[in-house]
Amino acid sequence: EPEVTQTPSHQVTQMGQEVILRCVPISNHLYFYWYRQILGQKVEFLVSFYNNEISEKSEIFDDQFSVERPDGSNFTLKIRSTKLEDSAMYFCASSEKAGFTGELFFGEGSRLTVL
Amino acid sequence: GENVEQHPSTLSVQEGDSAVIKCTYSDSASNYFPWYKQELGKGPQLIIDIRSNVGEKKDQRIAVTLNKTAKHFSLHITETQPEDSAVYFCAARSNDYKLSFGAGTTVTVRA
Numbered sequence: 001e002p003e004v005t006q007t008p009s010h011q012v013t014q015m016g017q018e019v020i021l022r023c024v025p026i027s028n029h030l031y032f033y034w035y036r037q038i039l040g041q042k043v044e045f046l047v048s049f050y051n052n053e054i055s056e057k058s059e060i061f062d063d064q065f066s067v068e069r070p071d072g073s074n075f076t077l078k079i080r081s082t083k084l085e086d087s088a089m090y091f092c093a094s095s096e097k098a099g100f101t102g103e104l105f106f107g108e109g110s111r112l113t114v115l
Numbered sequence: 116g117e118n119v120e121q122h123p124s125t126l127s128v129q130e131g132d133s134a135v136i137k138c139t140y141s142d143s144a145s146n147y148f149p150w151y152k153q154e155l156g157k158g159p160q161l162i163i164d165i166r167s168n169v170g171e172k173k174d175q176r177i178a179v180t181l182n183k184t185a186k187h188f189s190l191h192i193t194e195t196q197p198e199d200s201a202v203y204f205c206a207a208r209s210n211d212y213k214l215s216f217g218a219g220t221t222v223t224v225r226a
Contacts, residue, residue, distance in 0.1 A: 004158075031212070042219060043159065043204060048212035056212040091158050098211040101166075103149070106158035 002026040004107035006092050012113045013082055021077045021110045023092030031102060032075045033093040034067065036060070037109075043091065049075065050098065082114045117142040117209045121217025129225050134192040136220045138205035141186070147208040148181060148188045152201045153219070159204055163190070195224045 005024045013019050025032050034046040047057040049067055064080045075094075079086055089109045095102040118141040128134050140148075146167040151159035165172045165179045165188065172179050176195075181188040192199055205217040 033212070035214075043206075043216040045213045045215065050212075056210070058213075099147075099208070102147075102208075102211075103161060103164065104214060105161065106151075108156075108158045 002105075004092055004094055004105055006090075006107035006110050008110055009108065010111040010113070012115065015084060015114055016081050019079045019082055019086075019112060021079075021090050021092075021112070023075045023077075023107060024073050025075055025092065025094030026096075026105060027073070029094035029096050029105075031055075031095045031098050032067075032069070033095075033104065034077045035091045035093060035106075036088040037091065038088045046077075046090075055098075079112075082112075084114050087112055087114045117145060117207055117213075117215040119205060119207050119215050119217040121205050121220060123220060124218065125221045125223070127223045127225060128195050130196060131194055134190075134195055134199070134222055134224075136190045136203055136205065136222075137187060138189070138207075138217050139185075139187040140207040140215075142207070142209040143183075143186065145207040145209040148179070149206050149208075149214070150177075150179060150190050151204045151206065151216075153204060154201045162203075192222075195222075197224050197226055200224045 007022045032049045037043045047061045048055045066078045091109045092107045093104045121138045149164035152162045153159045176193045178191045202219045206214045
């Protein structure tokens with residue numbers, strides 16, 4: 001069964017460092033997303049991406065965050081200067097369609113720990 | 116924006132009994148309501164979803180109901196088994212791109 005894959009599964013970094021989280025969405029999907037989950041809290045929307053541009057972003061997704069689809073398969077989330085409060089599980093998701101008919105499929109997540 | 120409330124936060128049931136989780140949403144424009152199961156250390160897995168043009172959907176031991184007037188939807192798991200133990204999230208989609216999640220319900224099935 002096709003799945004969304006994410007790397008790394010866990011990354012530990014020092015405050016102020018740059019981090020890149022990588023995702024390979026399901027191959028025929030056109031819409032890509034990043035969500036995050038701080039330990040014990042709800043899953044929160046960060047950003048959606050379609051046709052090589054951001055289609056929507058949340059207030060969490062400030063200037064220190066960026067997303068990119070550098071080639072035909074990868075979808076990355078970059079955090080430029082990490083803060084302690086960026087520690088969370090980051091989930092990539094993809095869907096074939098948007099809106100009413102678009103089922104989201106999530107990856108296993110990348111745990112980011114900022115020290 | 117959309118606000119999704121989920122209850123209860125924890126639920127313990129005896130194996131074989133039923134489990135019910137309830138969610139409410141705030142945005143009447145929401146038209147898609149998925150339920151996700153999250154096991155420890157894994158990502159959310161879609162288990163069932165319902166769209167605003169139907170009131171109920173069933174898949175084996177899992178069913179979801181939607182009341183658009185009251186803006187609430189529920190997940191029903193019948194004949195619970197130990198492997199049903201997990202965190203369950205409801206979500207609502209009010210625009211093309213964004214899912215808003217509930218806070219999650221930790222379900223424990225006692226053998």
